[in-house]
Amino acid sequence: MLRTRIPAVLLCLATLCCLNACNGGLAPADAEAGPAGGTPTGTAPLAQRVVPVSGQVEGASAEQLKPGLQADLTEAGGGLTLELDRDALLSRLGPLGSREEIGAVGAGHSIELERPADSGEAVYYEARRADGGGNKVSMGAAKLEPGLLPCPVVFVRQNPTGTMGPMMLFRNLQPIWNLQDQAIMRLDPDGTLTQLLAISDRPIQDLEVNFDGTKIAFSMRELGSNDMELFEVNSDGTNLTQLTFNKYNDGEPTYLPDGRLMFTSERFGIGDFYDGNSVVPQLFVLDRFTGEERLVHLAMNGCFSPIVANNGQVYFVSWDTRLNVRGPRFNRFTIWVMDPDGTKAFPVFGSHICRDNVDCFIDVSQCADNDLLCIHTNFDIPGVGRAHHEQYGSGTVMRVDPLGNPDFPTYRYLTPREIVDGAAENTLGRYKFPVELPGGDILLSYAPGPVWDDGNNPPPDFGLYVLRGDGSLEKACDAPGIWEIGALPLIQREVPPVLGDRTLGPDTPDWGEFACQNIFDRGGDMRQGQPRPEDGPWKLRIIQALKTRGIPTGVPGEFDFNDGTFGPLHDGPVIGEYPVAEDGSFRIRVPANLLLTWELVDGKGRVAVRERMYNMVRPGETATCAGCHPRIDVKHDLDLSRKAFQPGGEGFHDLRGLFQDFESTFIDNTPVIDPL
Numbered sequence: 001m002l003r004t005r006i007p008a009v010l011l012c013l014a015t016l017c018c019l020n021a022c023n024g025g026l027a028p029a030d031a032e033a034g035p036a037g038g039t040p041t042g043t044a045p046l047a048q049r050v051v052p053v054s055g056q057v058e059g060a061s062a063e064q065l066k067p068g069l070q071a072d073l074t075e076a077g078g079g080l081t082l083e084l085d086r087d088a089l090l091s092r093l094g095p096l097g098s099r100e101e102i103g104a105v106g107a108g109h110s111i112e113l114e115r116p117a118d119s120g121e122a123v124y125y126e127a128r129r130a131d132g133g134g135n136k137v138s139m140g141a142a143k144l145e146p147g148l149l150p151c152p153v154v155f156v157r158q159n160p161t162g163t164m165g166p167m168m169l170f171r172n173l174q175p176i177w178n179l180q181d182q183a184i185m186r187l188d189p190d191g192t193l194t195q196l197l198a199i200s201d202r203p204i205q206d207l208e209v210n211f212d213g214t215k216i217a218f219s220m221r222e223l224g225s226n227d228m229e230l231f232e233v234n235s236d237g238t239n240l241t242q243l244t245f246n247k248y249n250d251g252e253p254t255y256l257p258d259g260r261l262m263f264t265s266e267r268f269g270i271g272d273f274y275d276g277n278s279v280v281p282q283l284f285v286l287d288r289f290t291g292e293e294r295l296v297h298l299a300m301n302g303c304f305s306p307i308v309a310n311n312g313q314v315y316f317v318s319w320d321t322r323l324n325v326r327g328p329r330f331n332r333f334t335i336w337v338m339d340p341d342g343t344k345a346f347p348v349f350g351s352h353i354c355r356d357n358v359d360c361f362i363d364v365s366q367c368a369d370n371d372l373l374c375i376h377t378n379f380d381i382p383g384v385g386r387a388h389h390e391q392y393g394s395g396t397v398m399r400v401d402p403l404g405n406p407d408f409p410t411y412r413y414l415t416p417r418e419i420v421d422g423a424a425e426n427t428l429g430r431y432k433f434p435v436e437l438p439g440g441d442i443l444l445s446y447a448p449g450p451v452w453d454d455g456n457n458p459p460p461d462f463g464l465y466v467l468r469g470d471g472s473l474e475k476a477c478d479a480p481g482i483w484e485i486g487a488l489p490l491i492q493r494e495v496p497p498v499l500g501d502r503t504l505g506p507d508t509p510d511w512g513e514f515a516c517q518n519i520f521d522r523g524g525d526m527r528q529g530q531p532r533p534e535d536g537p538w539k540l541r542i543i544q545a546l547k548t549r550g551i552p553t554g555v556p557g558e559f560d561f562n563d564g565t566f567g568p569l570h571d572g573p574v575i576g577e578y579p580v581a582e583d584g585s586f587r588i589r590v591p592a593n594l595l596l597t598w599e600l601v602d603g604k605g606r607v608a609v610r611e612r613m614y615n616m617v618r619p620g621e622t623a624t625c626a627g628c629h630p631r632i633d634v635k636h637d638l639d640l641s642r643k644a645f646q647p648g649g650e651g652f653h654d655l656r657g658l659f660q661d662f663e664s665t666f667i668d669n670t671p672v673i674d675p676l
Contacts, residue, residue: 057231057242059224065240067198068134071127073113073141075192080113080141084127093124093138095481097159097181104130115141115191120463120475124157124193124482136200138183140193142477148466149189149476150438154196154216154235155487156204158182160459184218184233186490187464187477196237203228205486206252209235213492217243217261219251230263230286235490243288251281254306254314256340257498261286262296262306262314270302270547280319285340296342298595300545300614304333305364312496313337315364315372315402318347320613333360335374337402341501342618348402349374349409359420361400362393365435372400373434373442376413378420391452392460394430395420397444397467414442414467419451426451430460433486434467442467443476445485503592503619511656512592512617515645516625517638518584519600519609535602539577540586544659545595545614546572575658577601581651585644589654592619596659 057065070085082090086107091099105111105127116123122142128134138157159181183200184207185193196216197204203221205228210217214235219228222242230243230250244250248267256262264281271279280302286293297303301319309315314337321331334350349372350361363375377395396419401410419428427450434444444467447460462485463478477484502508519540580586580600590596595616600609617623624638644651 054241055239057223057240058229058245059222064135065198066134067137068129069127069137071137071139073139073192073194075115075141075190078115080115080192081110082113082125082127082139083108083110087130088127089130091126091128093126093140093181093479093482098481099126113141116143119143119145120465120478122193122463122477122479122482122484124479135198137198138185138193138195138200140479142187142191142193144189144191144476145474148474149187149443150441152186152188152490153443153464153487154184154186154207154209154490155464155477155484156182156207157185158204158483158485160461160481160483184216184237185484187487193477196235197233197240198237199240207486207488208253208255209488209490209493210255211257211493211495213490217253217255219249219253219263230261232288243286244293249279249281250284252305253286254308256285256308257312257496258340259288260340261288262308262340264303264306265293268298268547283316283342295593296340296618297338297345298593298616300595303336305362307364307366308340308496309337309366310368310370310494310496312340312499313344314340315348315366317362317364320347320351332358333362335361335364335372335400335402339499339502341499341503343502343621344623345616347613349400349411360395361398362395363433367399367436368440370403372402373436374398374400375432375434376417376420391430392432392447394432394447394451394460397431397434397442414471415473430462432462435488437466437489438491440469443487443489445483445487446473502621505620508620510592510619511589512619512621512623513587513589514615514617514623514625515587515638516585517642519580519586520584535608536580537603538580538608539601540580540588540653541577541599541601541607542575542588542655543597543599544572544575545597546660572660575655578653578655579651581643581649583643583651585642586651587644587649587653589652589656590617591656591659592617592621594659 055062069088072083074081074083082105084105084107088105088107090102090105090111092102094100102125113125114123120143122140124138124140126136126138128136181201182204183195184197184204186196187193199220202223204218206219208217209215215232216235217230217232220231221227222229225247227247228249228251229245230253231240232243233240243253243261244263244265246267248265248269250263250265250267253261253263262283262285265284266279266281267284268282269279270282280299281304282295282299283297283303283306284293285296297316299318301321304317304319306314306316316336316338317333318336320334332350334347336345337348338345350359358378360377361374362377363373365373367373374397375393375395376398377391377393396417397414398411399414404410414434415431416428419426419431427448429446429448430451432445434442437443444465445462446465447462449460450457461478461481462483464476464484464487465478466474466476468474519538575596578586578588593616595614597611597614599607599611601607615623626638638645642651643649646652
């Protein structure tokens with residue numbers, strides 16, 4: 001933790017470690033007083049629409065979605081036999097989109113195909129109708145060691161692409177403006193490769209298999225448009241159906257136990273941390289049957305990769321950053337957990353073990369024993385300064401216990417840590433997308449060679465590998481110059497419990513509360529010190545996050561965005577300063593779904609405690625805190641006798657009506673430095 005000494009108190013960049021970790025029975029009380037003025041603006045609810053009939057895709061007829069031909073690929077005696085139902089032209093796919101023409105194949109005739117000779121190597125073929133009609137179909141084979149794969153897997157096959165901005169890294173490494181011969185492929189344990197989706201050559205990413213293994217959700221560039229939408233297809237490749245329809249990028253779907261989909265969307269147009277030229281996604285839920293789409297979580301710099309946990313909760317990655325804050329800057333990706341309705345959002349890993357501006361934890365999946373798998377990557381390697389996108393958002397594989405104490409988390413590296421800590425000449429390779437297979441082995445994408453891109457290296461060559469329990473790495477499917485990424489087991493899984501939505505009741509208010517038992521008590525090992533009540537009067541300074549519409553140009557009143565089109569969220573106005581109760585408790589009532597943070601300031605306005613993350617509450621939610629650094633892997637009951645928890649008690653403040661619409665304000669985000 002970075003510390004700065006100021007008289008009488010110790011500046012602490014405190015993470016909201018105990019919000020929702022110890023809910024202690026405190027419920028939102030009836031309003032003791034009306035809101036401080038006006039009606040809370042917040043975010044407008046999304047319009048409801050009806051999902052079209054199954055099998056409909058906007059901009060395409062049913063005929064356009066069918067494959068151009070039927071290909072039957074059989075394996076016998078170590079050979080491959082291909083038979084086509086009509087006259088076709090056959091090619092072999094090569095590196096970087098190249099094609100080697102094999103020749104014409106007559107309808108009903110069979111042809112023997114070459115299969116790879118070395119273990120783990122793969123070869124792909126492509127057939128297209130001789131008359132030029134219909135969609136192309138690809139197939140192929142990998143030479144698998146017996147028993148290496150316990151089940152079929154699905155993945156995205158594409159040509160390599162160069163480095164790109166940070167947002168696409170945490171999906172499937174595919175800019176939407178590039179066509180990289182992408183296709184959804186199925187790899188069976190016998191090594192045969194089959195294309196599942198008739199449409200190819202379109203940006204496809206974010207595969208997700210439903211719980212019974214019969215459907216695959218994914219994001220794909222909409223036909224006739226440039227934005228990514230959600231689609232669903234049967235696991236045999238039939239019945240392609242479009243699920244979202246808008247002008248924004250939707251992606252990263254995950255099936256909820258009740259049949260809905262959680263996904264990320266860029267529809268708010270919030271720009272990224274650096275320059276606003278990329279948009280960061282937020283978390284939404286889609287009811288596939290009614291078409292209703294609702295925001296469930298809003299983060300300062302975006303949310304990524306939601307997955308449903310074994311207990312029905314949702315893990316996701318949040319970009320945790322503050323720029324031009326009154327104090328130090330930090331910038332990293334941490335792992336969060338919440339209920340599917342967006343309540344109980346809480347950082348479980350990465351807040352306290354990582355180095356600010358360096359360590360990031362992405363590509364999260366869960367194991368059968370509830371541990372998490374993730375990739376540890378860097379924004380900047382110490383002493384080298386290379387950015388994470390120069391390593392393609394890849395890194396080394398970690399296994400994490402998310403149920404432990406985040407101050408002292410339990411984790412171990414399954415691949416060399418030197419991948420993220422080594423020098424620029426590091427050649428240990430890149431790992432991405434780890435996921436557990438039945439039996440405990442780990443399926444992932446791996447590219448051997450240099451870890452960092454110095455501008456002279458060719459793109460890495462990701463292939464599918466299996467990481468064994470003894471640490472050995474075995475190649476499963478890797479064609480030279482072709483990427484195999486984002487693989488998932490195509491199996492039936494146990495459906496997690498359904499956690500009810502507490503934000504949709506007929507009497508649920510459009511506001512929530514933050515409540516703290518004692519902001520003077522740092523808790524835990526006290527290593528960060530604590531403010532002294534006698535140095536008051538102490539007040540809570542409330543700050544709202546707003547979407548920036550421009551940055552200062554140096555000319556008074558003029559703003560621009562460096563030719564970007566999106567505004568990042570930044571520190572907004574100070575809503576006010578409100579007294580903390582004598583016993584250190586406070587409770588504030590605020591509009592739901594708005595981002596805010598706070599600082600504890602003394603009688604001279606000096607900061608003693610700073611909540612380093614922006615937070616939001618969902619409708620009707622009370623987020624509670626029993627102290628900043630006590631252990632959260634044990635239960636802490638709140639002391640309900642604290643003054644702010646009483647009706648009309650000292651330290652309670654109703655702040656509704658004071659906040660602005662986070663999308664409608666210009667912000668002068670010139671750095672502001674507090675005098676010591």
